[in-house]
Amino acid sequence: MTPASLQIWILQALEAAGAVAAGVVRAERMSVPDEAHAWFAAGNAAGMSYIKEHLTLREDPENVMPGVRSILCAAFPYDVKSPPSPPPAIAGYAMGEDYHVRVRRVLEIVAKQLNERIACRWRVCVDTAPLPERHLAVQAGLGFIGTNTCLIVPGVGPNVVLGELLVDLEITPTEPAPRSCARCNRCIRDCPGGALSKDGRLDARRCLSYWTTAAKEAPPPELRSLGGGRFFGCETCVAICPHVGPKYNCDFYEQTVAVVQIPAFWKQPPWRDAVFAAAPAWRLARNQAWALEHIPW
Secondary structure: OOHHHHHHHHHHHHHHOOOOEEEEEEOOOOOOOHHHHHHHHOOOOOOOHHHHHOOOHHHOHHHOOOOOOEEEEEEEEOOOOOOOOOOOEEOHHHOOOOHHHHHHHHHHHHHHHHHHHOOOOEEEEOOOOOOOHHHHHHHOOOOEEOOOOOEEEOOOEOOEEEEEEEEOOOOOOOOOOOOOOOOOOHHHHHOOOOOEOOOOOEOHHHOHHHHHHOOOOOOOHHHHOOOOOEEEOOOHHHHOOOOOOOOOOOOOHHHHHHHHHOHHHHHOOOHHHOOHHHOOHHHHHHHHHHHHOOOOO
8 A cells, every 4th residue: 555545544444433533644753842841831730740751752753652654643522511511510521431442442443454454563542642642633634722722623623532543654644734723712711710821821720620630639729619510620611612513422421410429430330431430539539529519409
């Protein structure tokens, strides 16, 4: 197969596997922009020091897979609630089976199908390897970065999760997306913690998603009062985005109240395979207490 025919085949395979956008980018060394260093220096990463520690690793895909020549990027949709669901609230991406597991399984199937056509080495990455996922997705033509700092896929919105398939094959790259955010600033206006700014920066110290999914310490009192019954994650900046397109089914919200009320449910089907079920028990218990403070009963 030629590089061009490989591109056609892989894009069709990813679309058939459920991707709403897919593309190819050459595996080339990238320099970390000065803005990223300034973002860390200002303390915007909060307690996520591991991102800074891995910053130089993110410059070269060879650090993730030696010999990689092409990176296949794919975006998969999830449902968002607009207006946001009442408390206790779980972000749409965290409902149902853990998207890390689901996307990895899909991309591994595509990788094996590719390997049957042309022998290759490959590696699947889903939000766990030192790759600049959003940057790669933009370069591959999947979409553009919004003021909410999310990748926005035209016709779908920012309600997507990303996955990458690294291969040691030369595949013709796709073109970057030409569109850009409309800068309506709805996400800035509606962010409960005021974590977003017009220059496209996120201050994790003010982000409710950070405090409910990644923070080890307790949130400051002023953010506790703004939590609005959030149990895991916050997607206000996603749900409010005018680019959000068709709805994607998620059948798990109806059980949310029971899950938050009864911790034993956290390890039972279907929740034991959800994103939040992998979080430390102490974090879930903390979020449970925080969310229940805001349930009107």
